Amino acid sequence: MNTPVTSLPLPRWQERVARAFSRAAPRYDDLASAQRDIGETLWQTLPESAQHVLDLGCGTGYWTQRLTTHYPNATITGLDLAPGMLAHAQAQYGDAIRWQQGDAAALPLDDASVDLVFSNLAIQWCPDIGAVMQELARVLAPDGQARITTLLPGTLSEVATAWQRPEALLQTPDASAVQRAIQQSGLRLTQHACDQRRFFYPDLNAVMASIKGVGAQVARPNARLNRQALATAQARYESLRTPQGLPVSYHCLTLQLESAI
Template sequence: MKWRRRSRVFCMSPAMTEFSQGSLPDKRQVAASFSRAAASYDSVAELQRAVGSRLLEQVPASVVAADWLDIGCGTGYFTRALGERFAAASGMALDIAEGMLQHARPLGGATHFIAGDAERLPLRDASRDLLFSSLAVQWCGDFAAVLSEAQRVLRPGGVLAFSSLCVGTLQELRDSWQAVDGHVHVNRFRQFTDYQQLCAASGLQVLNLQVQPHALYYPDVRSLTHELKALGAHNLNPGRPGGLTGRARILALIDAYERFRQPQGLPATYQVLYAVLQKEG
């Protein structure tokens, strides 16, 4: 399945790779980074829109959401989509980045826009029919807490639909940097098997849990790194090198990445997890 937009191609494959665990960024840095990126985010968020649209399609048609929550709403693109699908419902949008909320609020789609954390939802027990979260929970250090909160705030029969990123994301960029200096330059993500185990132990029924690789193509490395920065998703890892990256290392990175070039351009592969879970009742 492919999306063609501007000069890039989006490809999806059913293949799954094997992952390894790594540490996650500090959420305060995540919030600050995405707040700074709020103004530029939508101009480069084609993958995010493609993933979120696919996730929204996976929300069962049987779900009647009188009350829903968009977790990690960002600029509110899917807040507005949820508002259209569940027009008679009461919607709420939550994000850890106040800069994103300031961008989303004027555009509407939800009754309330609030700053908050998926690991500590500021909601009453059994108060939501649908929790929707696209490409946000990968930044949560305690995903078991995210699932526990979902179990708490969902009504019986309520649904949690989320997408995330797994180990193997941006592997081409990671391998290219490894050939240059061995430092951590690419964000780390959880293994798919970690998500499997945590979801199985959550008390929620797993309706769908799968990984789909998405490949984006760029004319050069600078186009990729510029897009990551504009998204607020550049390197936020603990242990990342400080200061500016020297010209010699950038040139070495460009040279190392060339071995991945394909006819469409330089690939950047994202291992995207799609999940739909339901509370019993």
């Protein structure tokens, strides 16, 4: 049986990310429609069978629980950096799943212990993509596979434009950097695809709720805005309005990887 999830000491940047996602946990599933849509595409690529499955960056456990249904005889682990997410997942889905706090760049797992890694929109939060790929290569068993979506530069560009803050853009490696990291890790890249997904919201409040609600906006010191700044940002965003609503773009990279062993 799982013990209650406890918070491990984390470096400063990881602590900020973990805190943001922990705060988001109670509302995450209600606001993560974009993430859910992207994950459904990844879900269609899953192999028929697996015995030891890792949901890397499991969040509130939505995909982890689905993995238990898809692979009813498998051992399923949900791993996330944010203890608040894991506590929420454990409370919702129970102890049949192993819930584990950990860093994708330093996985608390044995060598060659996993035959399938599923990871939907998680590894873009890791500053060292090379270390992530090295860890995946280490924990994947012979003939193991990974199914991953991550985000590319240009994601949330409309938000950055509206607020006139380039730092609103996620600082993600580009597709060529990810592919180099895969090659250096020894993993085999069997398929990949880059595409842009646009999602639409009725107003700026809904846009910002969708981003804050999924932890994608880490608080910065002195980030308070006055009414004039808010009005200006709203006007900029309104200039981007389409008949469907205010757009938010996600530039996605989908990867299918195999162990080289």
